[in-house]
Amino acid sequence: MRGVRDQQFHEFVLARRADLVRTATLLTAGDAHLAEDLVQQTLTKLYVAWPQFQRAANHDAYVRRTLVNALIDERRRLWWRRERPMAELPDRAPQPAGDEPADAVRAALKELPPKMRAALIFRYFHDLDVAATAEALGCSQGTVKSQTARALDRMRAVLPAHTTLGATR
Numbered sequence: 001m002r003g004v005r006d007q008q009f010h011e012f013v014l015a016r017r018a019d020l021v022r023t024a025t026l027l028t029a030g031d032a033h034l035a036e037d038l039v040q041q042t043l044t045k046l047y048v049a050w051p052q053f054q055r056a057a058n059h060d061a062y063v064r065r066t067l068v069n070a071l072i073d074e075r076r077r078l079w080w081r082r083e084r085p086m087a088e089l090p091d092r093a094p095q096p097a098g099d100e101p102a103d104a105v106r107a108a109l110k111e112l113p114p115k116m117r118a119a120l121i122f123r124y125f126h127d128l129d130v131a132a133t134a135e136a137l138g139c140s141q142g143t144v145k146s147q148t149a150r151a152l153d154r155m156r157a158v159l160p161a162h163t164t165l166g167a168t169r
Helices: 002-027 032-048 050-055 059-081 101-109 116-123 128-139 141-158
Strands: none
Touching: 002 032, 002 050, 002 059, 002 116, 032 050, 032 059, 050 059, 059 116, 059 128, 101 116, 101 128, 116 128, 116 141
16 A cells, blocks of 8 residues: 555656745745745655545645645744755845846745735736635635735835736736
8 A cells, every 4th residue: 555655646746846846936935945845844744644635625725735834834933943044155144136026026025924925826826716725725715815915015015116016806
């Protein structure tokens, strides 16, 4: 039985890992190292809970929820440690976001709480409807709507005027 489980999990990882890394990179506002860590944590949790995952009605929602939970857990750990891992130590303090609109969006996303950021990513990057986003985040549809609206308001307040955000759906 274990061989079948391992084979199924291996096939799942081959098929979905790239998408998980892309989503995790968005959820971490471009932090590729943290995104890789989140994907690894998510895959570890999925392997341990593989039978429950297979019984889940919506596999995509299950994976997204696990990924968001890993992000929230990591942010809590960072809060307590107050540690900011870096690939290389900077010689001086980091400079504000660059002139590129993508840099400004990443910097603004980084300022949002994890669940608010996840609501935006699931709604606008993955183009999920409110119900699917609520299922992925494990909250009500009203919470998704309010989190998305607040997140867009916060993003609009900090982004330069030349960067435009889509209207709420």
